[in-house]
Amino acid sequence: MTEQIITSINDEIAALYKHSAIQHKTDPATKADAIIEPAPAATGYESSGLLSAALSYAERGWRVCPLYEPLADGKCSCGRLDCGSPGKHPRTRNGLKEATTDAARIQTWWTEWPDANVAIATGRDSGLVVLDVDRPEILNGWQSDTLAAQTGKGQHLYFVLNGAAAKNSVCKLGDGLDLRGDGGYVVAPPSRHATGVSYTWMDFDREPQPAPAWLLQPNPIPEGQRNEILFRMASAMRGKGKDVDEISDELYFVNSNRCVPPLGDEEVRKIAESVMRYKPEVATDPAPTFAGMPLPILLARSRQEPDWIIPSLLKRNNTMFIVGEPKRACKSWLLANLAWDLSEGKPVWRVHHSKNGFLFAPKRPMRVVYFSQEDAEDDFQDRAEIMAKTGRTANDSFWFVPKNLQMTLDSENGIRLVEGELAAAAHAAPIDLIILDPLRRVLQGDESNSERIAEVWRTIDVWSQKFDCSFIVAHHVVKPPRQKGQSYDPASPYVSRGSSDIYAGADAFINVVPGKQKGQPTAGRLLELHFTTKRSREVSPVSVRVNFETGGVEFVGFLNGRDPEDAEK
Numbered sequence: 169m170t171e172q173i174i175t176s177i178n179d180e181i182a183a184l185y186k187h188s189a190i191q192h193k194t195d196p197a198t199k200a201d202a203i204i205e206p207a208p209a210a211t212g213y214e215s216s217g218l219l220s221a222a223l224s225y226a227e228r229g230w231r232v233c234p235l236y237e238p239l240a241d242g243k244c245s246c247g248r249l250d251c252g253s254p255g256k257h258p259r260t261r262n263g264l265k266e267a268t269t270d271a272a273r274i275q276t277w278w279t280e281w282p283d284a285n286v287a288i289a290t291g292r293d294s295g296l297v298v299l300d301v302d303r304p305e306i307l308n309g310w311q312s313d314t315l316a317a318q319t320g321k322g323q324h325l326y327f328v329l330n331g332a333a334a335k336n337s338v339c340k341l342g343d344g345l346d347l348r349g350d351g352g353y354v355v356a357p358p359s360r361h362a363t364g365v366s367y368t369w370m371d372f373d374r375e376p377q378p379a380p381a382w383l384l385q386p387n388p389i390p391e392g393q394r395n396e397i398l399f400r401m402a403s404a405m406r407g408k409g410k411d412v413d414e415i416s417d418e419l420y421f422v423n424s425n426r427c428v429p430p431l432g433d434e435e436v437r438k439i440a441e442s443v444m445r446y447k448p449e450v451a452t453d454p455a456p457t458f459a460g461m462p463l464p465i466l467l468a469r470s471r472q473e474p475d476w477i478i479p480s481l482l483k484r485n486n487t488m489f490i491v492g493e494p495k496r497a498c499k500s501w502l503l504a505n506l507a508w509d510l511s512e513g514k515p516v517w518r519v520h521h522s523k524n525g526f527l528f529a530p531k532r533p534m535r536v537v538y539f540s541q542e543d544a545e546d547d548f549q550d551r552a553e554i555m556a557k558t559g560r561t562a563n564d565s566f567w568f569v570p571k572n573l574q575m576t577l578d579s580e581n582g583i584r585l586v587e588g589e590l591a592a593a594a595h596a597a598p599i600d601l602i603i604l605d606p607l608r609r610v611l612q613g614d615e616s617n618s619e620r621i622a623e624v625w626r627t628i629d630v631w632s633q634k635f636d637c638s639f640i641v642a643h644h645v646v647k648p649p650r651q652k653g654q655s656y657d658p659a660s661p662y663v664s665r666g667s668s669d670i671y672a673g674a675d676a677f678i679n680v681v682p683g684k685q686k687g688q689p690t691a692g693r694l695l696e697l698h699f700t701t702k703r704s705r706e707v708s709p710v711s712v713r714v715n716f717e718t719g720g721v722e723f724v725g726f727l728n729g730r731d732p733e734d735a736e737k
């Protein structure tokens with residue numbers, strides 16, 4: 169499948185070359201000469217008309233920013249003797265990011281630097297893509313009726329984007345043919361070139377024409393899908409027995425040709441490396457397979473041992489919600505303990521039967537990535553320091569990600585951020601469990617909107633497969649009713665706030681209910697934990713105490729005498 173994709177990309181690129189070849193078959197010599205000759209009425213500006221030019225571009229909706237200019241001796245006004253692009257690099261601190269159509273801003277810039285060269289930012293935001301032709305003969309006489317500028321030796325052909333994506337590319341279309349699109353810029357007339365000539369419009373009355381299809385990238389992979397699609401391609405290659413270098417090479421190619429904007433090479437390499445951690449038989453071609461079978465076959469097939477992250481509670485690739493009232497349920501203490509316990513390979517919260525031993529004892533230390541979206545680094549450091557005092561040892565398997573409210577599971581940018589964190593964590597070692605605490609902080613949209621929740625589930629699903637891990641999500645409950653007599657069961661997963669799709673999607677729940685304190689008040693909080701498991705046997709509710717002095721969670725016993733052997737507790 170992937171080979172096909174790559175072959176088809178190659179075909180498309182080949183076709184693209186051919187297409188341009190057809191375009192310029194007609195009498196190359198004369199047409200080329202016509203292009204080399206600069207148009208006479210070049211700029212329509214005075215030589216010092218940089219400001220008015222910049223303003224007129226802004227008026228057309230093209231974002232501009234100031235560049236350094238070449239000095240009389242050809243050196244750059246930036247003052248660096250070794251400047252590699254004299255008169256061609258941005259002058260302001262944030263460079264191209266500051267490009268604007270704001271007239272006042274532009275006035276200020278060129279008042280401060282009256283000789284600054286003018287850059288026009290290309291790409292979607294300016295609605296512009298520019299074909300940078302190194303030398304006119306490259307086009308073999310092909311002529312466009314679009315707006316064009318004469319550069320040092322070559323030409324800039326300006327095209328309208330109309331909302332399409334256009335990536336920057338160097339020599340992808342052909343030797344000496346560069347494309348300036350998203351994130352790129354061109355030096356615009358009447359800027360001066362280091363050779364002393366000025367950039368000039370060949371005919372400024374011409375309108376930029378719509379960008380021809382052959383100019384733009386075929387099959388672009390948009391932001392938000394890049395990692396997933398590259399990962400799937402890598403999986404397919406792994407399934408065919410390719411090694412990490414072969415996979416990387418193919419991914420680099422696809423990334424630079426189709427991803428808009430392309431990922432960094434390092435990130436692409438990480439995708440190739442991460443896919444190598446899976447068994448090849450798991451990482452197969454994503455072609456559809458049929459899962460149905462007759463009942464005798466189902467009964468005859470050999471059963472696989474469930475891969476428990478938390479035995480009795482959470483299997484690999486499943487998602488559990490932990491719900492309770494904000495603050496009172498101490499969910500963050502419970503989760504910090506759970507994460508630390510698992511990372512040490514110790515039973516979670518030391519919940520145990522008096523005879524049958526621990527309930528939630530992992531087979532080995534589990535690697536946990538904890539997105540603590542209510543704790544900044546300092547807050548969690550405080551929490552961890554308290555816990556460390558009581559004999560816990562820090563270990564690499566507990567990976568902490570501090571609060572970043574941009575990290576949302578239902579926005580492209582948020583997904584990119586979280587995925588970046590996960591990729592970084594997975595780079596160190598495979599991840600077993602991801603904790604998102606709480607849902608409200610990783611959700612941009614309305615938690616009652618089932619489409620938003622469906623987006624969250626899709627994201628979790630992709631990561632669950634990609635990182636081969638489980639999820640625990642902390643979530644709040646609806647407020648208890650004011651009037652007595654109205655039904656409200658704090659131990660039921662149905663009290664989770666928001667769309668019922670939250671309940672429908674989760675594989676297990678822990679409801680945290682404040683317990684009834686008996687006897688002396690202590691520096692801690694008694695909590696009842698009620699378990700709902702859809703994928704395993706019922707787990708009896710337990711009582712635990714969060715000790716605020718040690719930050720630890722102490723197992724008190726089973727509720728309702730469900731474990732009579734535990735009576736001495």
Ligand SMILES: [Zn+2]
Pocket residue numbers: 236244245246247248251252253254255257
């Ligand atoms: Zn410079």
